[in-house]
Amino acid sequence: MTDTATDQRVESPATGTAITEWLADFERALAAEDVDAAVELFAVGCFWRDLVAFTWNIVTVEGHEGVRDLLGQSLHRVQPRGFAVADELGGEEVSGEAWIKFETSVGRGSGHLRLQDGKGWTLLTTLNELKGFEEAKSDRRPKGTEHGAVPNRETWLEQRRREAEELGTVTQPYALIVGGGQGGIALGARLRQLGVPTIIVDRNPRPGDAWRNRYKSLCLHDPVWYDHLPYIDFPPNWPVFSPKDKIADWLEMYTTVMELNYWGSTECRKATYDEKAKEWTVTVERDGKEMTLRPQQLVLATGMSGKPNLPKFEGMDRFKGEQHHSSRHPGPDAYRGKRAVVIGSNNSAHDICAALWEVGADVTMVQRTSTHVARSDSLMELALGALYSESAVASGMTTQKADLTFASVPYRLLHVFQVPVYDAIRERDADFYARLEKAGFMLDFGDDNSGLFMKYLRRGSGYYIDVGASELVARGEIKLESGVDVVRLTENTVVLSNGKELPADLVVYATGYGSMNGWAADLISPEVANKVGKVWGLGSNTTKDPGPWEGELRNMWKPTQQEALWFHGGNLHQSRHYSLYLALQLKARMEGIETPVYGLQEVHHLS
């Protein structure tokens, strides 16, 4: 319902004279292919973020030179036109800001414009749909049955069964998505709507199993308004924080009703790209049987949390208790009254410690480096509330507007917007933080105090959204060893760098996940993985996110240095929003639309 701006957009030509004048000037300059005139409309310190509409890339350019370069290389081909104000921003009206719409030679787009002293300060342009390949929805929805008399008609069920039978054997998918979590499923739904033959493979039997297999107390840490999939919103009775098995059921039903070709119990073994044939050869094992698929596009949607990072401590092979990575942790039931040591201090570590405490285990958390903690309630109210909350919905903030609003802030500026939010959280929860520190917990708010979401974008780790475990840490109910590392394991203890030796029946390694790039190395080759380089992160030159500045998340949802190889993933918000742009890129290629990539990223880091 909330997929493209055109769906809800109401024309309001009277909005802000400054904006409409700017757009008219911009349009004139573009029509005349007068790049200089167009550049002059922007402030010197401007940002233009384009999601596929102008660049067939996800890219942010900065300043006059950036705008000049982008337009110089794309204007003639893109033929942008029809710029107009398209609906005001929801909530309070802010002058000098507006939703905009436009079209190009091949598509229709929407975006957002902020002026500063009459000059363009931030411009967001996004592609909504390709002309001639609009999705079959709303007034274009399928009829469902062909009225009239059709000799030897094939029913919907017969068609659907035949397609499922033939795809991958008689016919080949255009796109293969490896990984059937929320990312692969959301992208699969977009591609199906665009008529791109696609198979999603996942090693687990049923959609949602990646959630079902996690520790039993897990609930989503993001609230429901942030988590909608494309096309079908969660209903109004859906919990704020979805229990893992409930979100799993939703993903499973979504896969069915969106008619996705989802191959469960299918392991992807090997993928090779034939540069001449422009085709992948992918070996998969489906229900134990080896098959070869020949897609033209390969999407790795194996997830930020797909490749467990298991540390190597001396003595792990000697340890007689139970030990596993957090991704394999089944939940606390088997550990009542047992002694557990959890290595790590981020989300999973906290969740697992709390659940173990709840069944009466003796739990110690080993905190090796500092962690950012933010209380769920505070995040909901101060960080997300304006865009993703019941009150935001009530005030007219649709999911699509919220996503675009979020996307409209250039990453270069995002931390500036975030610092005050976390300052406010720090003040509001000062007592909480003081008690945590008193218990010895090493806290941080990110290198530049910009908090949780920037940590997520920069490194995808380093934080805990507190839903109760911190209180147990502060009270000493969860024992804490902080500022230490593990020296070695013995048969029944964990020996720490501070000399302590912790008796343990269970050791959980809540030590995070490897780069998504590692999947490319395993599946394709280390050479291709190196060619593509590091995935995720902004180049912010902060901990675990080395510079230089990239402008966008590395390799996500956009062309990589390896032709026909794509990365998809992120949280539910990102999977929902960016799957649209990745799907449009794939569709354009399938239809033979010219897709010259502006600003293909360079590779600065391997992993």
Add this chain to the structure above:
Amino acid sequence: MTDTATDQRVESPATGTAITEWLADFERALAAEDVDAAVELFAVGCFWRDLVAFTWNIVTVEGHEGVRDLLGQSLHRVQPRGFAVADELGGEEVSGEAWIKFETSVGRGSGHLRLQDGKGWTLLTTLNELKGFEEAKSDRRPKGTEHGAVPNRETWLEQRRREAEELGTVTQPYALIVGGGQGGIALGARLRQLGVPTIIVDRNPRPGDAWRNRYKSLCLHDPVWYDHLPYIDFPPNWPVFSPKDKIADWLEMYTTVMELNYWGSTECRKATYDEKAKEWTVTVERDGKEMTLRPQQLVLATGMSGKPNLPKFEGMDRFKGEQHHSSRHPGPDAYRGKRAVVIGSNNSAHDICAALWEVGADVTMVQRTSTHVARSDSLMELALGALYSESAVASGMTTQKADLTFASVPYRLLHVFQVPVYDAIRERDADFYARLEKAGFMLDFGDDNSGLFMKYLRRGSGYYIDVGASELVARGEIKLESGVDVVRLTENTVVLSNGKELPADLVVYATGYGSMNGWAADLISPEVANKVGKVWGLGSNTTKDPGPWEGELRNMWKPTQQEALWFHGGNLHQSRHYSLYLALQLKARMEGIETPVYGLQEVHHLS
């Protein structure tokens, strides 16, 4: 999203002075318990339709005496107040009409008011929710996880599994719904939201099987905008006319994600009400094992099309070909090149004839009485478009507004609104109708030319929504024998009253369904069935709907003469809308809220 008026309602106190003045006068009169003053505000020829808010019944009263009686018996208890305009009607503003809201001693309601010369002409009052028992949705939605540390916490999955295991064995459901089609499922979802422990039983294994088991070409004859279930709308890519297996998949996923206690493969054998214990004893056979359930409320949701009406023709036992009721017809595949005779001329008969023709069968339709035919396109445009269509949605017509708009027209007047629609259809499709009649087809538009929907409400039969079969009849591709009856069957022919003898390999009895009342007779006793009387129909004194005038559909969604026995069903629109009022009636009884029934219907016909 579109369940209760309060969800979307925007206060607009400035709407129509006449309306607001009327409401203020009404409120004053009610507050003073001055029935005469209240009555005087209504036109002499007025209608007041109440859905549970004032009457704990579904009832329409007429004229001053009707209003006086209703208020006289309910006013003191109901304490209605807070009458106010609540949002304008969507689309063009019509003067003298408005959405209203109000509250009562126990709940909050909404409705609709039409004035005529300043007097109340039609008033609709509906109950939206019970105070203190509001549904846990939107800003009341569950949190999903209890934050904090909770020793021995039970997860969502553990709770859900325990409930499913214990309900019906350790604990008893408050309500038992017999029949798990869209009706039972929609009601089950409402009851779950209201916290009423409920089991739905159905003899088929999976939700949706009643659809899956029908003839393979079946698609819904009503368009998608008319068919939404409560809480989760069909997505924007959903077909206009759902193929049967696709709607079946939707019902199955809906049952899962709404967490309904759905017992498939469960046959209901016998139900007895203990008037003293106020409890039913219901014998069911679940997966072949007999069990006893003791619900306090029993809902028959076995459907308008649940009990096949198999005619008894001489020689049926001698016939050597295949013969079955339309509900058992598997589709045409086995009958390529065979000779088929289809007895009947309503929806199923047409669908089955066309599908048989499509595979090259030799098909004859036997039309025994006249049939109303309306083309699907014409119905969509002229009958449904204003309320249920893509353009209605685009112009702000929500499902809830559409349902309330429809409900706001008293049944006594509905045919007056319908006649011009079908006059227009007859004119638009004049050529089509002429060709059909030329082929010998016996057409009607209902006894008073009020068309399809009135036929549906009055008798639930007698029409075909044309999606192509009529063209085959007009062209003679489907052979037609009309104005005849079946005299007998021989070993391999059907002998008609016009003397013709049709060779047949297959005979399909598309002869409709028995009254829902028949289920009560089978399941409970003929005595209880007779006490309850005929189900469905308005008492319009037209064919198959004998008078006297009832004012509402007999026995549907409201108290019957048998305590604790309820009937639920109808099309998807009715299942969606009226399930709310039935659910609120059950919830109120469970919570011990006083529910004196005003105007309990009398029984004029047994079946």
